[in-house]
Amino acid sequence: MTDVPVSHDTVRSDSVLDDDGAVRTAADDRVTAYLCIGCPLGCRLEVEEDEAHDIVEIRGFSCKKGERFARQEHTDPRRMVTTTIGVDGGRFPRLPVSTADAIPKDLVVALCERLRATRVEAPVSMGDVVLGDALGTGVDVVATRHMPTD
Ligand code: SF4
Numbered sequence: 001m002t003d004v005p006v007s008h009d010t011v012r013s014d015s016v017l018d019d020d021g022a023v024r025t026a027a028d029d030r031v032t033a034y035l036c037i038g039c040p041l042g043c044r045l046e047v048e049e050d051e052a053h054d055i056v057e058i059r060g061f062s063c064k065k066g067e068r069f070a071r072q073e074h075t076d077p078r079r080m081v082t083t084t085i086g087v088d089g090g091r092f093p094r095l096p097v098s099t100a101d102a103i104p105k106d107l108v109v110a111l112c113e114r115l116r117a118t119r120v121e122a123p124v125s126m127g128d129v130v131l132g133d134a135l136g137t138g139v140d141v142v143a144t145r146h147m148p149t150d
Contacts, residue, residue, distance in 0.1 A: 033045065036060075046058070047073075078102035078104055079105050083096075085115050085118045092147065095130070098144050103135070103139050122150070123147060123148050126144060127142050128143045
């Protein structure tokens with residue numbers, strides 16, 4: 001995206017002006033920016049698509065991990081979910097749990113709501129499945145610590 005505001009008569013026919021007056025072209029709309037979370041370097045990534053929404057270029061990565069992250073984030077963003085659930089008869093009232101793998105990002109809120117209503121009975125061992133095939137994702141939610149009885 002071009003940052004410098006220009007007069008309307010210099011804007012190309014496939015361009016529009018943003019609210020701040022910056023020129024925005026159709027090509028700009030085909031570039032999506034991401035911040036790589038693969039390491040503390042935090043490379044700024046760009047994924048460019050063609051008119052058919054096929055990826056034509058990935059830029060800004062410093063390693064292959066970043067390139068893979070950008071492609072995954074652009075086509076099928078996923079997140080790990082970590083939270084706590086209620087436990088009955090345990091030494092502590094809450095049990096830390098986590099998805100065993102990342103799930104589609106748009107299911108994260110629904111899974112958190114599902115886990116808010118989930119309770120288990122102590123004792124629980126680390127790695128025990130507390131919710132299998134969470135929301136039909138094929139990913140289990142597992143305990144991330146032991147929970148002995150009170
Ligand atoms: S692209 Fe590689 S070096 Fe850059 S933040 Fe991602 S993992 Fe780190």
